[in-house]
Amino acid sequence: MAAIRAAQLGQKVAIIEKEFLGGVCLNFGCIPSKSLLKNADLAQTLTKKAKTFGISFDNLQLDYSAAVKRSRQVSKVETLSSAVNVTVEGPAGEELLSTDQVLLATSFIPNTDSLGLEHTGVIIDRRGFVEVDDRMATNVPGIWAIGDVTGKLMLAHAGMAMGTVCAEAIAGKSPEILNYQNMPKATYCHPQVASFGHTEEQAQNAGYDVVTGKFNFRPTEKLLD
Numbered sequence: 001m002a003a004i005r006a007a008q009l010g011q012k013v014a015i016i017e018k019e020f021l022g023g024v025c026l027n028f029g030c031i032p033s034k035s036l037l038k039n040a041d042l043a044q045t046l047t048k049k050a051k052t053f054g055i056s057f058d059n060l061q062l063d064y065s066a067a068v069k070r071s072r073q074v075s076k077v078e079t080l081s082s083a084v085n086v087t088v089e090g091p092a093g094e095e096l097l098s099t100d101q102v103l104l105a106t107s108f109i110p111n112t113d114s115l116g117l118e119h120t121g122v123i124i125d126r127r128g129f130v131e132v133d134d135r136m137a138t139n140v141p142g143i144w145a146i147g148d149v150t151g152k153l154m155l156a157h158a159g160m161a162m163g164t165v166c167a168e169a170i171a172g173k174s175p176e177i178l179n180y181q182n183m184p185k186a187t188y189c190h191p192q193v194a195s196f197g198h199t200e201e202q203a204q205n206a207g208y209d210v211v212t213g214k215f216n217f218r219p220t221e222k223l224l225d
């Protein structure tokens with residue numbers, strides 16, 4: 001997005017990418033994860049609702065371990081009929097965890113150690129994220145940062161919006177100031193959840209007179225999922 005907007009504004013753009021063009025979202029994140037979710041969805045339909053859909057089979061076999069193994073600290077996953085055994089590598093060596101369900105939530109760590117930024121004087125916060133202002137400029141003139149590496153809101157559309165702002169700022173325009181609080185967020189659980197703005201608690205803490213509304217899930221077509 002940044003490259004497109006910069007080119008639209010007459011800038012010459014070069015992209016340097018060490019591995020796969022398209023970054024995490026296209027190659028490992030947003031798109032592949034939705035394919036894994038589809039897998040889980042299918043498995044749920046086949047194991048729990050097959051009869052409802054008029055599906056029958058003799059010997060259904062599911063293998064979740066390939067997906068779960070993507071977590072770097074998980075060295076082995078065995079799906080048994082009554083439990084899932086997960087071997088994890090921690091500071092104290094290997095440990096076997098036996099559980100009913102596995103939820104992967106490995107979080108994000110900024111990859112700023114190896115960029116050589118220490119030689120530039122660019123300010124990195126204590127968690128390793130690059131500090132930028134509203135125009136995506138770092139404290140060093142000519143060095144800009146957008147997306148997850150800034151730790152603002154680690155979602156693809158937020159990164160794209162930041163790219164647009166950055167390209168416009170570089171081109172000498174006065175870009176819009178982004179409001180991360182009001183950017184939409186999707187949580188791909190079952191059922192899926194969409195959110196933006198303050199949570200009820202945050203709104204209360206911010207001093208608003210909060211009124212909450214509830215709406216039945218049943219009348220929405222998402223129920224059919």
Ligand SMILES: Cc1cc2nc3c(=O)[nH]c(=O)nc-3n(C[C@H](O)[C@H](O)[C@H](O)COP(=O)(O)OP(=O)(O)OC[C@H]3O[C@@H](n4cnc5c(N)ncnc54)[C@H](O)[C@@H]3O)c2cc1C
Nearest residue numbers: 017018019023024025029030033147148154155156157159
């Ligand atoms: C499993 C998963 C699911 C997700 N699902 C969603 C979703 O549904 N919706 C959503 O909005 N967001 C989702 N995200 C988040 C989304 O992927 C990120 O917010 C987005 O990819 C951030 O883009 P970015 O350009 O800032 O960083 P990245 O996509 O991480 O791109 C950074 C690029 O820089 C390259 N690079 C790193 N170091 C160097 C170097 N030294 N030299 C050259 N190149 C280098 C990397 O190879 C990489 O391609 C998901 C993320 C994950 C992990």
